Amino acid sequence: MTKHPVLQNGPVSYAGTMKKIDELFVAHKLWLAPDKLALAKKIGPEIRCAFTSGHDPIPTLILDALPNLKLVACFGVGVDGVNVAELAARGIAVTNTPDVLTEEVADFGMALLLATVRQVVKGDRYVRSGDWVKKGNMEMTWSLTGGKTMGIIGLGRIGKAIAKRAEAFNLKIAYHGRNRQPDVSYAYYADPVSLAKESDILMVVTPGGPGTKQLVNAAVLEALGPNGIFVNIARGSVVDQQALVAALRDRKIAAAGLDVFETEPCIPEGLVDMLDNVVLQPHQASASHETRGAMGDLMIANVQAFLEGKPILTPVKP
Secondary structure, three states: OOOOEEEEOOOOOOHHHHHHHHHHOEEEEHHHOOOHHHHHHHHHHHOOEEEEEOOOOOOHHHHHOOOOOOEEEEEOOOOOOOOHHHHHHOOOEEEOOOOOOHHHHHHHHHHHHHHHHOOHHHHHHHHHOOHHHHHOOOOOOOOOOOOOEEEEEOOOHHHHHHHHHHHHOOOEEEEEOOOOOOOOOOEEOOOHHHHHHOOOEEEEOOOOOHHHOOOEOHHHHHHHOOOOEEEEOOOHHHEOHHHHHHHHHOOOOOEEEEOOOOEOOEOOHHHHOOOOOEEEOOOOOOOOHHHHHHHHHHHHHHHHHHHOOOOOOOEOOO
């Protein structure tokens, strides 16, 4: 079997996928090259496909050295960190890995919500520290019962999967997105502030990028209110992080569950220090062996389809 040369812009977050790339292709690992531009110029004419993650753009100088590049296959659904418009202008297609992680991320979103509302992490610390013995029962937590409303910012594949799970908890669902969806019966709000005012829980699932940068700002958090629960499994850029820290510190919202941050993996001390009302996770929503493996397989399948002259499976619209 012919092993086609490909450019690998950076490592992907699953060892099994890294191994498969090496087995199936002649993978030129750009991030390991002492002189990246020199490597790109050397291999440039033979490279038709490249692998990257959704937050790892291929620099313009490197693209200039790849005259025959026609496909960039991304590991992940979000491509806000990839220069899609520039690639499209060069006639380069982009693929991502939708659907295979929808259920996993939705499960994680609900797990993070439950951990935040019922203070699961705090309870774990309370038992391990011996405080249960020393102090008696831990103080009571919040609840999902009582006819609460979950507002979802971004009712795409994952947002709909979360809504389905939330309905099983008897939560009412409302949403905000760029447009009202005609086939959805949930209450629609044209802006995040209006949604937050009507929500007890605000779950962010929207894509990142310039169009959603700091979509959740101080006004949105103020509208969510002192009993509001905020959960973000989207992108850190979607939230004004300083406003979030201030809202939590000043008890303008009750609690937050966060899987994503503005400058990962660096987290503001203000969030790290909040042990009672903040649950932090290291961008783990899709990070199971099964799901990351499926993401890698789909990324590779897109490249294989292209090289075999077949339609790519999951193209990203510019």
